[in-house]
Amino acid sequence: MPRPILATVHLPALRHNLERLQRAAPDSRLWAVVKANAYGHGIERVFEGLRAADGFALLDLAEAERLRALDWRGPILLLEGVFEARDLETCSRLNLWHVVHCEEQIDWLAAHKTHQPHRVFLKMNSGMNRLGFTPAAYRSAWARLNALPQVDEISLITHFSDADGLRFGADGIAYQLEAFTAATRDLPGERSLCNSAATLRHASRGLGSGQLAADWVRGGIALYGSAPDHPGHRSADWELQPTLTLSSRLIAIQELQAGETVGYGSSYTAPHAMRIGIVACGYADGYPRHAPGGQDCGAPVLVRGVRSRLIGRVSMDMLAVDLGPAEAGGQPCRNGDEVVLWGRSRHGAQLPVDEVAQAAGTLAYELLCAVAQRVPFALDEDGNDSRPLTVAN
Numbered sequence: 001m002p003r004p005i006l007a008t009v010h011l012p013a014l015r016h017n018l019e020r021l022q023r024a025a026p027d028s029r030l031w032a033v034v035k036a037n038a039y040g041h042g043i044e045r046v047f048e049g050l051r052a053a054d055g056f057a058l059l060d061l062a063e064a065e066r067l068r069a070l071d072w073r074g075p076i077l078l079l080e081g082v083f084e085a086r087d088l089e090t091c092s093r094l095n096l097w098h099v100v101h102c103e104e105q106i107d108w109l110a111a112h113k114t115h116q117p118h119r120v121f122l123k124m125n126s127g128m129n130r131l132g133f134t135p136a137a138y139r140s141a142w143a144r145l146n147a148l149p150q151v152d153e154i155s156l157i158t159h160f161s162d163a164d165g166l167r168f169g170a171d172g173i174a175y176q177l178e179a180f181t182a183a184t185r186d187l188p189g190e191r192s193l194c195n196s197a198a199t200l201r202h203a204s205r206g207l208g209s210g211q212l213a214a215d216w217v218r219g220g221i222a223l224y225g226s227a228p229d230h231p232g233h234r235s236a237d238w239e240l241q242p243t244l245t246l247s248s249r250l251i252a253i254q255e256l257q258a259g260e261t262v263g264y265g266s267s268y269t270a271p272h273a274m275r276i277g278i279v280a281c282g283y284a285d286g287y288p289r290h291a292p293g294g295q296d297c298g299a300p301v302l303v304r305g306v307r308s309r310l311i312g313r314v315s316m317d318m319l320a321v322d323l324g325p326a327e328a329g330g331q332p333c334r335n336g337d338e339v340v341l342w343g344r345s346r347h348g349a350q351l352p353v354d355e356v357a358q359a360a361g362t363l364a365y366e367l368l369c370a371v372a373q374r375v376p377f378a379l380d381e382d383g384n385d386s387r388p389l390t391v392a393n
């Protein structure tokens with residue numbers, strides 16, 4: 001039998017979350033953002049769940065090739081555009097739309113030989129200060145692109161730094177929205193502004209004279225079941241469902257006496273006699289090594305569907321959990337019992353990845369993208385995933 005760790009991708013949850021985002025911006029088309037191998041889920045695995053999207057947005061040409069290999073004929077957008085001139089040949093061959101964020105990309109387009117003019121998204125740096133033309137430089141970049149025979153339609157795009165409202169409150173997007181609106185007022189072309197947080201928090205409220213959601217929204221993390229503004233909101237507040245479950249099993253049980261310690265560095269000391277379970281999951285599987293397992297706080301886990309906590313330090317291949325809550329009903333845990341690190345338990349309970357990320361001082365984005373290659377994946381196609389509840393020894 002292989003090591004019992006498993007990552008399960010839930011297709012019904014992906015479909016549900018996609019519909020949820022579409023409801024938040026009903027007059028817009030939706031890019032499903034599938035960069036970083038669909039936030040760690042695997043492009044091929046999520047494809048059926050997200051194919052009702054209007055297009056897919058990503059970064060890598062190789063990932064775009066994989067989408068075309070799945071016979072996706074619709075729009076694909078390269079969110080950072082091309083990285084060198086010859087990438088434009090691939091754009092022509094695969095009919096990829098691409099962001100243009102700097103003068104070099106316009107130079108490359110001007111020198112590109114193609115029979116098929118390209119659809120481009122001209123990026124404004126409205127305040128994030130990563131990619132894009134400043135509002136002052138934007139119009140001349142637009143005019144340069146507009147004069148090129150290699151360019152078909154020009155769409156306008158920007159990205160918000162504080163749409164989650166966690167830093168500036170509900171108006172975290174206002175100054176960027178103002179900069180974008182002022183600099184593009186009389187420019188033609190479709191607009192794309194919102195990521196998940198802006199779509200859920202702002203798009204339906206009609207900020208910016210109702211233009212905020214605009215023609216295209218770009219949904220990423222919310223598709224994958226995480227609240228983009230956690231802990232301001234929980235995933236359940238936005239009616240999002242977990243799309244990836246990381247689960248494993250108990251492979252050993254230890255009976256501790258008061259004063260005994262657990263794991264490397266002996267960072268946890270049993271305050272009283274207690275039973276702990278050893279789980280086949282460690283940082284080499286992508287579980288965060290810095291998740292807390294100290295005396296006062298432990299990262300949440302589900303043991304047999306009952307919420308419990310991490311104990312001691314996470315090691316490469318194993319971690320320890322408190323069995324107390326799961327055994328409170330009187331039924332002792334056994335080797336083979338299910339442990340859910342995040343996602344859905346077969347016993348019915350859920351543990352949002354956001355809560356584990358928060359405990360470990362990071363974000364769901366990082367945990368989802370970090371699931372290691374050695375972890376086998378399963379696909380839950382209809383909501384009835386077939387993982388057994390317990391594996392007998």
Ligand SMILES: Cc1ncc(COP(=O)(O)O)c(C=O)c1O
Pocket residue numbers: 033079159194195196197218219220221222228
């Ligand atoms: C330009 C752009 N648009 C949209 C997204 C999707 O963001 P989120 O996953 O927060 O919805 C990203 C992700 O970083 C991005 O870089």
